[in-house]
Amino acid sequence: xxxxxxxKGAVGVGLNAAIVSLEDNQPMxxxxxxSSLSGIQASILHPTTEALYGLPFGxxxxxxxxxxxxGVRGFVREQTGLDVSYVEQLYTFGDRGRAAAAExxxxxxxxxxxxxxxxxxxxxxxxxxxxxxxxxFPWEDWRHGPSELIESVIVPRxxxxxxxxxxxxxxxxxxxxxxxxFGVGGSGFDEEKVLDRxxxxxxxxxxxxxxxxxxxxxxxxxxxxxLGEPMILDHRRIVATAMSxxxxxxxxxPVIFDLMPQSFTLLQLQQSxxxxxxSLLHKQNFRRLVESGGLVVATGEMSSQTGGRPAKLYRxxxxxxxxxxxxxxxxxx
Amino acid sequence: xxxxxxxKGAVGVGLNAAIVSLEDNQPMxxxxxxSSLSGIQASILHPTTEALYGLPFGxxxxxxxxxxxxGVRGFVREQTGLDVSYVEQLYTFGDRGRAAAAExxxxxxxxxxxxxxxxxxxxxxxxxxxxxxxxxFPWEDWRHGPSELIESVIVPRxxxxxxxxxxxxxxxxxxxxxxxxFGVGGSGFDEEKVLDRxxxxxxxxxxxxxxxxxxxxxxxxxxxxxLGEPMILDHRRIVATAMSxxxxxxxxxPVIFDLMPQSFTLLQLQQSxxxxxxSLLHKQNFRRLVESGGLVVATGEMSSQTGGRPAKLYRxxxxxxxxxxxxxxxxxx
DNA sequence: TCAAAAGTGTTATCCTTACACCCATGT
DNA sequence: ACATGGGTGTAAGGATAACACTTTTGA
Numbered sequence: 001x002x003x004x005x006x007x008k009g010a011v012g013v014g015l016n017a018a019i020v021s022l023e024d025n026q027p028m029x030x031x032x033x034x035s036s037l038s039g040i041q042a043s044i045l046h047p048t049t050e051a052l053y054g055l056p057f058g059x060x061x062x063x064x065x066x067x068x069x070x071g072v073r074g075f076v077r078e079q080t081g082l083d084v085s086y087v088e089q090l091y092t093f094g095d096r097g098r099a100a101a102a103e104x105x106x107x108x109x110x111x112x113x114x115x116x117x118x119x120x121x122x123x124x125x126x127x128x129x130x131x132x133x134x135x136x137f138p139w140e141d142w143r144h145g146p147s148e149l150i151e152s153v154i155v156p157r158x159x160x161x162x163x164x165x166x167x168x169x170x171x172x173x174x175x176x177x178x179x180x181x182f183g184v185g186g187s188g189f190d191e192e193k194v195l196d197r198x199x200x201x202x203x204x205x206x207x208x209x210x211x212x213x214x215x216x217x218x219x220x221x222x223x224x225x226x227l228g229e230p231m232i233l234d235h236r237r238i239v240a241t242a243m244s245x246x247x248x249x250x251x252x253x254p255v256i257f258d259l260m261p262q263s264f265t266l267l268q269l270q271q272s273x274x275x276x277x278x279s280l281l282h283k284q285n286f287r288r289l290v291e292s293g294g295l296v297v298a299t300g301e302m303s304s305q306t307g308g309r310p311a312k313l314y315r316x317x318x319x320x321x322x323x324x325x326x327x328x329x330x331x332x333x
Numbered sequence: 334x335x336x337x338x339x340x341k342g343a344v345g346v347g348l349n350a351a352i353v354s355l356e357d358n359q360p361m362x363x364x365x366x367x368s369s370l371s372g373i374q375a376s377i378l379h380p381t382t383e384a385l386y387g388l389p390f391g392x393x394x395x396x397x398x399x400x401x402x403x404g405v406r407g408f409v410r411e412q413t414g415l416d417v418s419y420v421e422q423l424y425t426f427g428d429r430g431r432a433a434a435a436e437x438x439x440x441x442x443x444x445x446x447x448x449x450x451x452x453x454x455x456x457x458x459x460x461x462x463x464x465x466x467x468x469x470f471p472w473e474d475w476r477h478g479p480s481e482l483i484e485s486v487i488v489p490r491x492x493x494x495x496x497x498x499x500x501x502x503x504x505x506x507x508x509x510x511x512x513x514x515f516g517v518g519g520s521g522f523d524e525e526k527v528l529d530r531x532x533x534x535x536x537x538x539x540x541x542x543x544x545x546x547x548x549x550x551x552x553x554x555x556x557x558x559x560l561g562e563p564m565i566l567d568h569r570r571i572v573a574t575a576m577s578x579x580x581x582x583x584x585x586x587p588v589i590f591d592l593m594p595q596s597f598t599l600l601q602l603q604q605s606x607x608x609x610x611x612s613l614l615h616k617q618n619f620r621r622l623v624e625s626g627g628l629v630v631a632t633g634e635m636s637s638q639t640g641g642r643p644a645k646l647y648r649x650x651x652x653x654x655x656x657x658x659x660x661x662x663x664x665x666x
Numbered sequence: 667t668c669a670a671a672a673g674t675g676t677t678a679t680c681c682t683t684a685c686a687c688c689c690a691t692g693t
Numbered sequence: 694a695c696a697t698g699g700g701t702g703t704a705a706g707g708a709t710a711a712c713a714c715t716t717t718t719g720a
Contacts, residue, residue, distance in 0.1 A: 284711090642692095642698060
């Protein structure tokens with residue numbers, strides 16, 4: 001294949017992985033500093049004074065890897081030394097900015113985003129740094145009550161953007177969209193809408209990425225503090241997609257156990273779910289549903305490292321996968 | 334970009350669309366006969382005496398189309414003359430057979446699958462033919478009771494395959510998988526598992542595509558009738574993905590209305606949902622849920638073409654999109 | 667003794683499901 | 694009259710959410 005002429009309209013394919021883990025009840029994402037990214041990815045960046053981060057990136061080489069999933073596991077291992085226990089395709093991103101990269105002389109245009117899960121053990125992530133995903137998405141953490149940031153900064157800015165829309169239907173729709181995305185008017189905050197919120201913020205021009213991509217803003221940029229830490233290219237969008245997917249999936253598939261140690265207490269399990277979903281759960285009902293749902297079994301051992309009464313240790317009951325149509329942590333918030 | 338050297342490991346990107354519509358309460362998919370597919374797609378086919386069909390295919394050209402979705406709408410219009418009302422990315426397929434195509438001298442390796450919905454109006458689909466999707470997936474139609482085919486043909490063949498697995502855990506797992514996928518042991522048939530069923534059938538080597546790809550079968554191929562009409566490459570897998578997605582989505586997003594005419598009776602709406610989901614719904618509860626859910630409003634007109642008492646005509650109430658977190662036809666089977 | 671976390675029991679409420687039944691039209 | 698589909702009422706059962714309370718440890 002090498003050395004052949006590229007056909008007109010041909011594009012290249014890259015792989016990006018959002019690798020998620022848990023550490024001290026915080027959801028972590030593996031990032032690589034920009035300097036370690038080669039070619040295209042760095043060249044697109046606008047000059048900036050602070051460090052920017054991106055997701056691990058690899059090429060899909062169909063000769064070397066039989067499937068794309070194997071390709072993902074391969075480049076993740078090569079670049080970070082990590083063995084991920086769960087891999088799932090998220091979405092293929094081909095818009096905005098990427099075509100510009102192609103014109104700049106690089107062929108890589110579409111990027112297939114993957115979600116990967118791994119346990120935080122002693123395996124070192126050489127060539128990468130774990131970062132709390134709420135640093136990029138501070139408005140997604142509702143574990144300490146309704147987000148202050150949404151009320152005091154985000155909604156006012158978005159309303160300003162909505163006011164700038166054409167009066168009438170467009171404006172009404174913009175207002176409704178703000179309400180639905182951020183649960184303003186009694187509709188309640190839906191923790192799964194991470195991507196919708198990101199896209200609204202981007203379209204409204206209130207994110208760094210929007211400025212970088214040359215979008216018009218509803219206000220003077222330098223007046224205002226940043227909303228969350230930005231990432232290169234559309235990587236923050238990929239992380240938003242990963243968050244939406246895992247927050248939804250946790251409810252009907254037992255993916256949370258790919259982030260847990262072999263044995264754990266029910267509180268640890270609850271806090272892990274809370275870290276991912278960004279909201280607090282009702283303790284008693286959580287325990288009841290998890291136990292009665294047959295998701296876990298007691299190992300017979302106890303943990304006395306709890307700070308209170310010793311807790312029973314549990315492990316995941318793999319058999320549920322064979323028994324139930326849906327098996328997840330089906331707990332409302 | 335044209336004329337540049339291809340880098341080592343570079344791959345090409347194609348777009349495939351599963352275009353869905355409804356005609357006489359049958360779910361239809363737009364197919365193109367193999368002869369109208371150029372180059373690679375036809376070259377992979379093994380010789381066969383009967384006609385094979387594929388999905389419409391296009392290249393993604395980032396210079397011409399700002400986003401991939403626009404690219405999909407564009408090539409669908411060019412090739413078929415259809416304007417689709419809804420487009421959604423399904424999955425990016427990069428495995429099995431596609432790498433072989435690359436070695437055969439063609440660059441196209443990954444294919445981004447899209448689901449598109451359109452109303453069946455008088456717009457002609459030049460260069461394509463509508464085919465009932467149950468011709469490719471006869472076991473997915475449960476509208477006339479539990480599928481005969483599953484009981485009499487599929488499960489026995491799959492059991493034969495399972496018997497050929499290594500005795501012990503692998504065999505037990507194979508049996509469990511058959512039960513879950515096809516709802517054998519009391520677990521009930523889950524109409525959303527279209528893709529799981531397809532993949533099980535493929536892995537077990539009982540589909541034409543498996544034979545074509547050179548997989549070992551659990552029996553002599555030519556003894557047995559085919560299971561559904563095959564398609565080229567992995568297009569039947571793409572259709573399975575589309576069916577899974579739309580069957581799931583219909584329950585929490587009002588996508589069914591992209592397949593309905595402007596106004597319709599509640600029975601027409603119910604029959605449309607039944608066509609997609611492949612199963613019958615409870616009439617009274619369907620009506621109640623749809624009406625009380627605010628999904629539709631009466632237009633004030635009546636239809637007397639019903640064969641019985643004239644029915645009220647309804648239309649979709651677009652405002653639900655702004656009001657509710659989930660708005661779909663949430664009806665159990 | 668108190669703080670912290672582990673556990674158990676109970677009740678009100680809503681949603682789903684199922685069944686029973688009446689209404690209006692064409693043939 | 695009756696077949697066909699339209700349309701309404703209601704009750705049983707299960708899942709969910711909320712509250713109150715007891716138990717066991719370490720400091």
